[in-house]
Amino acid sequence: MKEKFKTKKDMVYFYLQRDILEGILEPGTRLLISSIAKQYKTSDIPVREALQSLVQEGLIVTSPHSGYIVSQVSEKDVREIFEIRTVLEGIAARSAVNNLSNADIEVLEKMVEDSRKFLPPLDFIGYWKFNRKFHLTMYKLSNNERLYRMIEDLYNCSKRYPQFFTKKEELDNSICEHESMLDVLRTRDEAKVEKIVKDHTEDTLTHVLKRLKDISITNN
Numbered sequence: 001m002k003e004k005f006k007t008k009k010d011m012v013y014f015y016l017q018r019d020i021l022e023g024i025l026e027p028g029t030r031l032l033i034s035s036i037a038k039q040y041k042t043s044d045i046p047v048r049e050a051l052q053s054l055v056q057e058g059l060i061v062t063s064p065h066s067g068y069i070v071s072q073v074s075e076k077d078v079r080e081i082f083e084i085r086t087v088l089e090g091i092a093a094r095s096a097v098n099n100l101s102n103a104d105i106e107v108l109e110k111m112v113e114d115s116r117k118f119l120p121p122l123d124f125i126g127y128w129k130f131n132r133k134f135h136l137t138m139y140k141l142s143n144n145e146r147l148y149r150m151i152e153d154l155y156n157c158s159k160r161y162p163q164f165f166t167k168k169e170e171l172d173n174s175i176c177e178h179e180s181m182l183d184v185l186r187t188r189d190e191a192k193v194e195k196i197v198k199d200h201t202e203d204t205l206t207h208v209l210k211r212l213k214d215i216s217i218t219n220n
Helices: 008-021 033-039 044-057 075-097 102-118 124-140 145-160 168-187 190-219
Strands: 060-063 067-070
Touching: 008 044, 008 145, 033 044, 044 060, 075 124, 075 145, 075 168, 075 190, 102 124, 102 168, 124 145, 124 168, 168 190
Parallel strands: none
Antiparallel strands: 060 067
16 A cells, blocks of 8 residues: 655655664664655655654764764663563553453464464564564454554564574474463463563563674674
């Protein structure tokens, strides 16, 4: 579906934000106004306006000598996002229990079973996308659209983070944790469901911080 924009600034902003969040424009990438204007067939003015909006969001920083640069992912950013995610995902999972049908359980069971296809080729990126889909499918059952959108937005912000699945053992562990979630969901125990989802999210935070540290050591 082709996106529709009210202004050229909105168009440039949308595509730059998307490319930053999805890692197409990596941290440290220098953004040249003239090049961006040429790419999107517009003048410099809407590009400058879009870049300023992204600066306010913290996705871009400015430098006296280098101009606009895609910001680095910091430990502070990661911790802040996951602190919010842990709480909201716990609430969403707890709320989903009240709306959970046997058919919903079967859907989630099928997803976990299908996730094993990522193991033989060690498709880490494919599994990361599946992991997101599995969780959002569960949170959708909360029937709280505002809560769901907030979590989805936080997941989008998390796209910038280093891949936390880098070993087969991590995929195995994630699948086991999803199976444990299903076991608890079947009991319809709200408190247990909330706790296991929070623990899972905190475990993900640990992996992301470790990857961030590993990358920092490698680059230094």
